[in-house]
Amino acid sequence: MENKRGLSTIIVTLILVLLSIVLVGIVWTVISNVVNSTNKNIASGIQCQNSQVQINAASCTQSGSACNVTVQRISGSDTLGGIRLIFYDQSGTTTRVNDSYGDVQTSATKTIAASPGLANISKIDAEAFFNDSAGKPSACSPGPSYTGIKLI
Numbered sequence: 001m002e003n004k005r006g007l008s009t010i011i012v013t014l015i016l017v018l019l020s021i022v023l024v025g026i027v028w029t030v031i032s033n034v035v036n037s038t039n040k041n042i043a044s045g046i047q048c049q050n051s052q053v054q055i056n057a058a059s060c061t062q063s064g065s066a067c068n069v070t071v072q073r074i075s076g077s078d079t080l081g082g083i084r085l086i087f088y089d090q091s092g093t094t095t096r097v098n099d100s101y102g103d104v105q106t107s108a109t110k111t112i113a114a115s116p117g118l119a120n121i122s123k124i125d126a127e128a129f130f131n132d133s134a135g136k137p138s139a140c141s142p143g144p145s146y147t148g149i150k151l152i
Contacts, residue, residue: 047078048130048141050077051073051075051078051128051130051140052074053071053104053126053127054072054126054144055070055072055124056072057069057070057148057150058146059151060116060150060152061152062119062120064115064116064118064119065115066115067113067115067116067124068114069085069112070111071111072107073105073106073107073110074143076106077106078130079103079130080104080129082100082101082129083099083100084098084099084126084137084139085099085112086124087121088123088145090120092122095118096117096118098112098115099129121149122147123145123147123149124145125142125143127141
């Protein structure tokens with residue numbers, strides 16, 4: 001028993017301190033990632049809530065080869081990435097999406113020429129979208145569906 005050597009208390013203490021620092025770093029990284037993603041979601045939600053768009057008028061050909069949709073921005077001051085139009089046929093299941101890029105000022109209207117290629121369009125939704133930090137569109141929830149489509 002006299003010749004057996006163990007770890008000194010200084011080395012054990014240093015190992016425990018280093019292990020504690022590594023664990024704190026791991027926990028800090030996980031928590032900061034969760035907080036940052038939550039902050040981005042909140043900021044995006046506020047932008048969307050403050051930037052609502054609605055369709056004021058729409059006319060489409062029977063075949064859906066051409067549509068003119070007039071959209072109005074109701075609220076918000078943030079710069080939009082654009083407006084996404086979602087077209088539905090009479091069954092309500094077949095959809096086509098058309099993105100129109102560019103900002104629309106509050107209370108202003110914009111007429112969007114689209115070619116959804118969908119016959120007998122029964123309703124259209126409009127949703128604002130913003131470009132995220134990577135430049136990709138981040139869509140908001142659509143406003144009320146527009147069903148007063150003039151078929152020509």
